[in-house]
Amino acid sequence: MRIIAGRYRGLGLASVGKGDPGAHLRPTADRVRESLFNLIVNGGYGDPVTGARVLDLFAGTGALGLEALSRGAAQITFVEDGARAAALIRENVAKCRAAGETALIRRDATRLGANPGAAFDLVFLDPPYGKGLGERALAAALAGGWIAPGALIVWEEGVEVVPPGDLVPLDTRRYGDTVISILRHG
Template sequence: MRIIAGDWRGRALTSVGKGDPRAHLRPTTDRVRESLFNMLGGGRFGEPFDGARVLDLFAGTGALGLEALSRGAEACTFIDDGRKAQSLLRDNIRLLGCGDRATLIARDATRLPKAEAACDLVFLDPPYGKDLGTRALHAARDGGWIAPEALVVWEESAPQTAPEGFALLDTRRYGDTHVTVLRTT
């Protein structure tokens, strides 16, 4: 895994091998991440990274949030309750030297504390097929984590419908990964 573009372009992230199935650690591949970020940065969704506050739910290795930081996001809060994921995240934050812009909260993404500041861009990559995405999205909204007009990027094994309070903007399929893009209404 590596950072695709931006300030840290080409920098390798800590290797996870094939992931950790018991912890549902399944990193987004470089190819999928590159396609996803090209779609987001292509102008259709404005400038989603420039100065954005980012929330990375079920963060795993943190590759999505770190890519956003590399591309100009102001700060990212990473949420994951897995010990292996937290260890990898800490290593990646240290590796990139972005501890001043990154916050790790060791917590279940469906039970979030109240936010100090709302986020403009949300990555949601729950364990596939466990029906946790909608619960995490509601917890983030109810906790004040999601700003009005925020962009939400949701990875799952199937396309997702927009929950109440969100509008569907786009869906894409990359192999067995489906990306659903939403905006808060």
């Protein structure tokens, strides 16, 4: 696993091998991450990355958020409740020397509560597939004021998703067993 583009381009991230099923770690493959960023940057959504405040739910290794930071995002907040994943995020943030631009919240993404700060412009969501956790996490994020009006949401799942609330589906792409859905908040 490595950063694909931007200021950290080529930087190797902490390895989890083929994933850690016990910790529900299933890192987004480099080629899928590259396709995902090409889609959101060149898909007619303006530039949703540069200067963005990014919320990375079910952050896993932090690769999606760190890729956004490498490409010009202003700040990344990782939400992850797993101890192994949180350790990997801390290791990867240290490799990028990005502690000042990142925050890690150790919490269940489906129980976010009220957002204590400004809402986020770009949201990545990569829950364990097939458990309905994505829907619950987005509902919690919307209810808690975590997602700004007009924010772009990138949701990885094993199947096409039905967005909760007033989220508007914009695009869906399949990459092997991964389905990427692009949504807009209101």
